[in-house]
Amino acid sequence: MSQENLNFTAFGSDALRATFRLHASGVAIITSHTESNEPIGFTATSVTSLGSTPPLVSFNIARGSSSYEHLIVGRKVALHTLCAKNLELAQRMAGPKENRFLQQDYVLEDSLPIFPQASGVLVGTIRQRIEVEANAVVILDILRGTEGNQDARPLLYYRRGYLTATERLADND
Template identity: 55%
Template sequence: MDEMPNLGDLELISDPADALRNVFRRHASGVAVITLLTEAGDPAGFTATSVTSLGTNPPLVSFNVARGASSFSSLEKCGYVAIHTLGEDDLALAQQMAGAAENRFKADNWVRAIHDLAVFPQASSILIGRIRQVISVEANAVVIVDVEQALLGEEKAGLLYLQRSYRSTGEVLAQNS
């Protein structure tokens, strides 16, 4: 290996799995809740920090999920999802949907809406979309969704996940025009 230049206080992590874990613990991610229907028509869902826009022409979003996740078999077979963006006051919802699968829809904080999907009205926004493609990659999958419509709620400070904890977006440092 070539001699490493002086990188100041940066620590080199050579193990790929440790490198990935350590880097993404330092990368804040927005927290979302994704809901869908099982084959029996029951609500299913989970908390995700991997939702991202793929672009507007056509309007596409993606998210990642472990193939061993409790909702994955239903996700492969369902047609539609509701992707909820969460604000800082939605911490309890994020934790509810990250908890045991059998407890995720026990509370009365959701309603059936478009495509009969479970929707949490307190979310800051909700994208409704049709699953275009599920790409399996080893023990994980990338899900690509065609955006059909949105429900917009109250604009509020976003809920983030960073350093293995939930956080708020905090203060505005700069405003883009």
Template identity: 40%
Template sequence: MNSASPDPTDGAIGDATPDLAAFRQTFRRHAAGVAIVTAQREDGTPVGFTVTSLASLAAVPPLATFNMALSASSWPAIAETDRVVIHTLGVRNRDVAQTLSGDNSQRFIGDHWYRGPHGLPVIKDTTAWMVGRIIERVQVHQSAVVIVQIEQGGLGEDDAPLVYHERTYWRPGTPV
């Protein structure tokens, strides 16, 4: 086969069709910055999760988006709350990124967070954090795009960005 035309069965995953396998492999190979989104349930219980889908939507008004599956354990809190905190992470935040992507019952055990504006959980020592009001949740199939209008925030110490690629956290290499 011509090297410019990859075999569509290469990288097939389990019983996934070649197209689905290619989709999964493509996004595993697409490096993305790592962020954490936190909120609280109506009873005040903190929730949070690690995302790689954070994006700026507009500068005026300041809008950001992130995506999540409707089956995610944190979705019920995001579906019912008005505000979230979005945190951008540096390499020094690798452990907290791992914690917030792990077991729900362990995510807020420890001193890596505090109650911030509106009583929301704020992760300590991130490169930046922004409090925002959810203005729209757009359901697409079994996922949602959450649109947040940023209201306030703060900057922490600068650091090399934490990047997720091929199921591993990375520090970016040399600029090209």
């Protein structure tokens, strides 16, 4: 066993930010609607699969977000995975909420805004919200999805900016 002395120089929030700036995340868009069927949505980099049996996905959101109050248990949500060609869409959905749906580049399916240009789309129902301090974890039951664009270069968020993966290092055997 190695006896390296690690020099822990960052603590708490500073440590978290320093480490996660160096951790690449996939970029996604979450969309849904209000009680009056107005579209809502935002860019997320905290999306992860919880498992395939049953098919569950989670994402994180600040409880102070303008979208959070509309993400109620039982409501349908669309989760869009993004590729490099969706950069403008990711930036727009991360910007001011009043500008997110000005362009008519989405379609409505049961009042759910869907961006067909995304590399993949999953539709699910909110199963649970777990509130932790000023944040929440939202868990979705996945109902259906598109096959996805197998040739798309994934859009990643890394060091407070967007990039894409270009080199395959190894296959998982």
